Amino acid sequence: MHLTCPGSRYGTGFPAWRLPGGAPMNAIELLVEQHKKVAKALETMCKADRVDPAMLRQIGDELVAHMVIEEHVFYPRIRELLEDMTAESFEEHAVARFELARAMIADGEHQKARLTVLKELIEHHVEEEEKEMFPKVRSKLSMDELDQLGTKMKAMFEKAVEMGLDQLVQGQGDLGKVGASKRTSGTRRVQGNASRRGMTASSSR
Ligand SMILES: [Fe+2]
Ligand SMILES: [Fe+2]
Secondary structure (H helix, E strand, C coil), X not given: CCCCCCCCECCECCCCCCCCCCCCCCHHHHHHHHHHHHHHHHHHHHHCCCCCHHHHHHHHHXXXXXXXXXXXXXXXXXXXXCCCCCHHHHHHHHHHXXXXXXXXXXXXXXXXXXXXXHHHHHHHHHHHHHHHHHHHHHHHCCHHHHHHHHHHHHHHHHHHHHHCHHHHHCCCCCHHHXXXXXXXXXXXXHHHHHHHHCCCCCCCC
Protein backbone atom coordinates (compact mmCIF):
# COMPACT_ATOMS: atom_id res chain seq x y z
CA MET A 1 0.00 0.00 0.00
CA HIS A 2 1.20 3.47 -0.74
CA LEU A 3 1.62 5.30 2.49
CA THR A 4 1.24 8.85 1.33
CA CYS A 5 -1.76 11.00 0.71
CA PRO A 6 -2.37 12.90 -2.51
CA GLY A 7 -0.31 16.03 -2.48
CA SER A 8 0.94 15.35 1.00
CA ARG A 9 4.49 16.49 0.43
CA TYR A 10 4.56 18.35 3.71
CA GLY A 11 1.72 20.64 2.87
CA THR A 12 2.40 21.42 -0.78
CA GLY A 13 0.30 20.66 -3.80
CA PHE A 14 -3.00 20.48 -2.05
CA PRO A 15 -6.08 21.94 -3.75
CA ALA A 16 -7.51 25.14 -2.44
CA TRP A 17 -10.50 24.73 -0.15
CA ARG A 18 -13.82 26.40 -0.42
CA LEU A 19 -15.14 26.62 3.05
CA PRO A 20 -18.80 26.28 3.82
CA GLY A 21 -20.43 28.62 6.28
CA GLY A 22 -20.97 27.82 9.92
CA ALA A 23 -19.60 28.66 13.34
CA PRO A 24 -15.81 28.76 13.76
CA MET A 25 -14.21 25.71 15.30
CA ASN A 26 -11.07 26.00 17.39
CA ALA A 27 -8.38 23.88 15.73
CA ILE A 28 -7.11 22.28 18.91
CA GLU A 29 -10.57 21.49 20.24
CA LEU A 30 -11.44 19.89 16.92
CA LEU A 31 -8.33 17.70 16.91
CA VAL A 32 -8.77 16.66 20.55
CA GLU A 33 -12.39 15.73 19.88
CA GLN A 34 -11.30 13.55 16.96
CA HIS A 35 -8.54 11.96 19.05
CA LYS A 36 -11.11 10.94 21.66
CA LYS A 37 -13.41 9.38 19.10
CA VAL A 38 -10.65 7.34 17.47
CA ALA A 39 -9.24 6.23 20.83
CA LYS A 40 -12.65 5.10 22.04
CA ALA A 41 -13.38 3.15 18.85
CA LEU A 42 -9.98 1.43 18.94
CA GLU A 43 -10.52 0.52 22.58
CA THR A 44 -13.93 -0.96 21.76
CA MET A 45 -12.61 -2.97 18.82
CA CYS A 46 -9.64 -4.27 20.77
CA LYS A 47 -11.93 -5.53 23.53
CA ALA A 48 -14.63 -6.98 21.30
CA ASP A 49 -14.88 -10.72 20.56
CA ARG A 50 -15.27 -9.89 16.91
CA VAL A 51 -14.30 -6.66 15.15
CA ASP A 52 -17.21 -4.99 13.38
CA PRO A 53 -15.99 -4.37 9.80
CA ALA A 54 -18.26 -1.35 9.37
CA MET A 55 -16.87 0.20 12.55
CA LEU A 56 -13.30 -0.46 11.43
CA ARG A 57 -14.03 1.06 8.03
CA GLN A 58 -15.63 4.15 9.59
CA ILE A 59 -12.85 4.73 12.08
CA GLY A 60 -10.26 4.05 9.39
CA ASP A 61 -11.83 6.73 7.19
CA GLU A 62 -11.87 9.17 10.11
CA LEU A 63 -8.35 8.38 11.26
CA VAL A 64 -6.89 8.94 7.80
CA ALA A 65 -8.97 12.10 7.34
CA HIS A 66 -7.66 13.35 10.68
CA MET A 67 -4.08 12.78 9.59
CA VAL A 68 -4.79 14.51 6.27
CA ILE A 69 -6.03 17.70 7.91
CA GLU A 70 -3.09 17.78 10.27
CA GLU A 71 -0.61 17.20 7.45
CA HIS A 72 -2.12 19.72 5.08
CA VAL A 73 -3.26 22.50 7.37
CA PHE A 74 -2.10 22.20 10.97
CA TYR A 75 1.46 20.90 10.74
CA PRO A 76 2.54 23.27 7.95
CA ARG A 77 1.48 26.22 10.09
CA ILE A 78 3.25 24.77 13.12
CA ARG A 79 6.44 24.36 11.14
CA GLU A 80 6.42 28.07 10.46
CA LEU A 81 6.39 28.70 14.20
CA LEU A 82 8.18 25.77 15.74
CA GLU A 83 10.78 24.29 13.50
CA ASP A 84 11.40 20.54 13.85
CA MET A 85 8.21 20.06 15.84
CA THR A 86 6.42 17.95 13.23
CA ALA A 87 9.02 15.69 11.57
CA GLU A 88 8.38 12.86 14.02
CA SER A 89 4.62 13.37 13.75
CA PHE A 90 4.67 12.82 9.98
CA GLU A 91 6.58 9.58 10.48
CA GLU A 92 4.15 8.36 13.13
CA HIS A 93 1.26 9.07 10.78
CA ALA A 94 2.95 6.96 8.09
CA VAL A 95 3.39 4.06 10.51
CA ALA A 96 -0.22 4.37 11.69
CA ARG A 97 -1.48 4.23 8.09
CA PHE A 98 0.58 1.10 7.54
CA GLU A 99 -0.74 -0.66 10.62
CA LEU A 100 -4.31 0.39 9.81
CA ALA A 101 -3.91 -1.17 6.36
CA ARG A 102 -2.57 -4.36 7.94
CA ALA A 103 -5.52 -4.49 10.34
CA MET A 104 -8.01 -4.04 7.52
CA ILE A 105 -6.74 -6.98 5.52
CA ALA A 106 -6.54 -9.35 8.51
CA ASP A 107 -9.03 -11.16 10.65
CA GLY A 108 -9.20 -13.05 13.92
CA GLU A 109 -6.20 -12.93 16.21
CA HIS A 110 -3.97 -11.29 13.62
CA GLN A 111 -6.41 -8.44 13.21
CA LYS A 112 -6.64 -7.99 16.97
CA ALA A 113 -2.86 -7.87 17.25
CA ARG A 114 -2.65 -5.24 14.53
CA LEU A 115 -5.41 -3.15 16.04
CA THR A 116 -3.68 -3.33 19.39
CA VAL A 117 -0.43 -2.07 17.86
CA LEU A 118 -2.34 0.67 16.06
CA LYS A 119 -4.04 1.67 19.30
CA GLU A 120 -0.69 1.90 21.10
CA LEU A 121 0.82 3.92 18.27
CA ILE A 122 -2.10 6.32 18.32
CA GLU A 123 -2.00 6.66 22.10
CA HIS A 124 1.69 7.56 21.99
CA HIS A 125 1.18 10.00 19.13
CA VAL A 126 -1.83 11.68 20.70
CA GLU A 127 -0.04 12.07 24.01
CA GLU A 128 2.81 13.91 22.29
CA GLU A 129 0.43 16.11 20.35
CA GLU A 130 -1.77 17.00 23.31
CA LYS A 131 0.93 17.35 25.97
CA GLU A 132 3.80 18.84 23.98
CA MET A 133 2.68 20.24 20.65
CA PHE A 134 -0.73 21.75 21.37
CA PRO A 135 0.31 23.81 24.43
CA LYS A 136 3.12 25.36 22.39
CA VAL A 137 0.77 26.06 19.50
CA ARG A 138 -1.74 27.65 21.88
CA SER A 139 0.92 30.00 23.15
CA LYS A 140 1.91 31.05 19.63
CA LEU A 141 -1.41 31.44 17.82
CA SER A 142 -4.27 33.81 18.49
CA MET A 143 -7.77 32.50 19.12
CA ASP A 144 -8.82 33.99 15.80
CA GLU A 145 -6.21 32.06 13.90
CA LEU A 146 -7.01 28.85 15.80
CA ASP A 147 -10.65 29.36 14.80
CA GLN A 148 -9.70 29.92 11.17
CA LEU A 149 -7.53 26.80 11.11
CA GLY A 150 -10.22 24.78 12.87
CA THR A 151 -12.93 25.86 10.46
CA LYS A 152 -10.75 25.02 7.50
CA MET A 153 -9.79 21.64 8.94
CA LYS A 154 -13.38 20.73 9.80
CA ALA A 155 -14.48 21.34 6.23
CA MET A 156 -11.53 19.37 4.88
CA PHE A 157 -12.17 16.53 7.33
CA GLU A 158 -15.77 16.13 6.22
CA LYS A 159 -14.76 15.98 2.58
CA ALA A 160 -11.95 13.55 3.30
CA VAL A 161 -14.21 11.20 5.29
CA GLU A 162 -16.74 11.23 2.48
CA MET A 163 -13.97 10.38 0.03
CA GLY A 164 -12.77 7.49 2.18
CA LEU A 165 -9.39 6.10 2.99
CA ASP A 166 -8.97 4.08 -0.20
CA GLN A 167 -8.81 7.17 -2.35
CA LEU A 168 -6.82 9.14 0.19
CA VAL A 169 -4.08 6.60 0.74
CA GLN A 170 -3.83 5.39 -2.83
CA GLY A 171 -3.10 8.84 -4.16
CA GLN A 172 -6.20 8.80 -6.35
CA GLY A 173 -8.12 11.33 -4.41
CA ASP A 174 -8.97 14.76 -5.63
CA LEU A 175 -10.65 16.32 -2.65
CA GLY A 176 -12.15 18.94 -4.96
CA LYS A 177 -14.29 16.22 -6.54
CA VAL A 178 -15.74 14.63 -3.45
CA GLY A 179 -18.93 12.78 -4.15
CA ALA A 180 -18.10 12.12 -7.80
CA SER A 181 -17.56 8.43 -7.21
CA LYS A 182 -19.88 6.07 -5.43
CA ARG A 183 -18.47 4.38 -2.37
CA THR A 184 -18.92 0.85 -1.21
CA SER A 185 -18.74 -0.26 2.38
CA GLY A 186 -17.00 -2.91 4.44
CA THR A 187 -13.49 -4.26 4.34
CA ARG A 188 -14.02 -6.41 1.25
CA ARG A 189 -13.21 -3.48 -1.02
CA VAL A 190 -9.94 -2.84 0.79
CA GLN A 191 -9.05 -6.51 0.61
CA GLY A 192 -9.69 -6.50 -3.14
CA ASN A 193 -7.68 -3.36 -3.66
CA ALA A 194 -4.89 -4.73 -1.52
CA SER A 195 -4.54 -7.95 -3.43
CA ARG A 196 -4.71 -6.22 -6.82
CA ARG A 197 -2.02 -3.77 -5.85
CA GLY A 198 0.24 -6.22 -4.05
CA MET A 199 0.11 -4.33 -0.78
CA THR A 200 3.14 -4.78 1.38
CA ALA A 201 0.95 -5.01 4.49
CA SER A 202 0.60 -8.75 3.97
CA SER A 203 -1.89 -10.61 6.14
CA SER A 204 0.23 -13.75 6.19
CA ARG A 205 2.79 -14.40 8.84
FE1 LIG B 1 -3.88 14.32 15.94
FE1 LIG C 1 -1.20 13.58 14.37
